[in-house]
Amino acid sequence: MHQSPFVPAGDWRGQPFGPAQPQPPQYLLPWLAYTGSLTAALKHLSGGDFSVQVLGQSWQLPRPEECHALHLKRRSRALVREVLLLGCGQPWVYARSVLPLRSLQGKSRNLRSLDNRPLGELLFSEPGIRRGEIELNQLRRNTDLQLKGLCDKDNCAWGRRSTFWLRDKPLLVAEAFLSHFRPEGPPIVSNNQ
Numbered sequence: 001m002h003q004s005p006f007v008p009a010g011d012w013r014g015q016p017f018g019p020a021q022p023q024p025p026q027y028l029l030p031w032l033a034y035t036g037s038l039t040a041a042l043k044h045l046s047g048g049d050f051s052v053q054v055l056g057q058s059w060q061l062p063r064p065e066e067c068h069a070l071h072l073k074r075r076s077r078a079l080v081r082e083v084l085l086l087g088c089g090q091p092w093v094y095a096r097s098v099l100p101l102r103s104l105q106g107k108s109r110n111l112r113s114l115d116n117r118p119l120g121e122l123l124f125s126e127p128g129i130r131r132g133e134i135e136l137n138q139l140r141r142n143t144d145l146q147l148k149g150l151c152d153k154d155n156c157a158w159g160r161r162s163t164f165w166l167r168d169k170p171l172l173v174a175e176a177f178l179s180h181f182r183p184e185g186p187p188i189v190s191n192n193q
């Protein structure tokens with residue numbers, strides 16, 4: 001049984017976080033709020049030394065909070081894709097995408113067989129793609145798994161999630177920025193990406 005390396009530590013919340021909430025580190029704020037393609041920004045930051053490592057991609061029952069976000073009935077199955085995005089050979093981002101069957105029909109069927117092509121390259125090439133609100137959360141590492149170099153001492157990573165609408169069908173994408181990810185500035189995208 002595939003175990004997910006991360007689970008949400010709290011509730012997903014829109015921005016800005018209230019003063020009583022734990023605050024993300026300053027250097028991550030522009031990356032957590034970034035509405036463009038994270039893939040394109042990571043490719044620029046890594047000087048092109050970027051790759052996707054697929055941890056798992058299978059038809060599953062999404063988590064209750066994912067079903068709620070996708071307005072899915074509780075017993076609906078979805079294609080759950082979990083990846084690590086690596087920059088300069090280091091794991092920079094963990095991503096979990098939940099793709100309902102009804103969103104993977106017709107022209108969107110190609111999303112079923114992405115392999116190690118980045119989901120973002122396909123989504124952001126679609127002229128009609130829309131992105132909903134970005135919500136933030138801390139994701140807690142599943143300590144049953146021996147995934148090294150992913151979190152700081154508190155076993156948590158700051159993450160975000162948003163729903164993409166492709167041909168009016170929802171896709172839920174969550175990303176967590178890992179301990180190796182230490183950008184010196186905000187996301188920048190090269191002109192040719």
Ligand SMILES: C=C(O[C@@H]1C=C(C(=O)O)C=C[C@H]1O)C(=O)O
Pocket residue numbers: 036037038039040052081082083085093095096097117118119120121123173174175
């Ligand atoms: C949505 C994007 O796609 C990225 C690539 C993913 C993948 O290949 O599974 C998942 C989430 C994103 O980090 C993006 O680039 O913004």
